[in-house]
Amino acid sequence: LAKTTQPISMDSYEGQEVNITCSHNNIATNDYITWYQQFPSQGPRFIIQGYKTKVTNEVASLFIPADRKSSTLSLPRVSLSDTAVYYCLLDRGSTLGRLYFGRGTQLTVWP
C-alpha cells in the first residue's frame, strides 16, 4: 500500500484559506489522490479525488502538479466546523477498498 506524508497539524483562523500539502513520491501511474475528513467520534468522510491538474467541488479544491509527487488540498474560507483530521491517500481502484490511512493532518480553526 502506497504511503503519503503530510503535516501532523495546522492552525488557521476563521475566514482564511487553508492549504494542506501531501507528498507521495512513489505514486504509481494508476493511483488516484484522495482526501478524507474525520471529525471526532465519527468515521472518515470522502472530500475529493483527483488524478492530475485541478479538481474542484463544493467543499474543496485539489491541486496536483504535473509530476504528481505531491498534491495540495485547499479549503476556502474555513470555519470552526472545518476543525477535523484530514487524510491524504493514494487509491489504486484495484485495491478494492484497501486504503492506507496515515496519521493525517489535524486542522484546528480558531475564532
Place this chain on the structure above:
Amino acid sequence: NAGVTQTPKFQVLKTGQSMTLQCAQDMNHEYMSWYRQDPGMGLRLIHYSVGAGITDQGEVPNGYNVSRSTTEDFPLRLLSAAPSQTSVYFCATLGTSKNEQFFGPGTRLTVL
C-alpha cells in the same frame, strides 16, 4: 437510506471474552471493509470483502475473523479479546464508482 450502520456503539469486554461487531449497509455495495483506529493514529485495515462469500486479510488481521454471507452484512468477530484490541472499529463500504468509501459511525471497544 440508513447507509452504513454499526452496533453496538460502545462495548466493554474482559480479556478472553468473545463478541461480534455488527455492520450492515443498505446501499447494495459489493465491497466492505473493517478498520481499527487507535488514539492519535490513522485507520488500519483488518479484513475486507469484495462480495458475498469472499473475504481477505488486511494489514492487521490477527485475532479477528470475518464472514460475508450476504451483501448487506459484514460482521467482525473477536475470538478471545485482548487489551491490545481496545480501539475504535469502523466498517466501510466502497461505492459503485470505486472512488469513495462510506464509513459507519464506529464501535468503541474497551478490553479490560
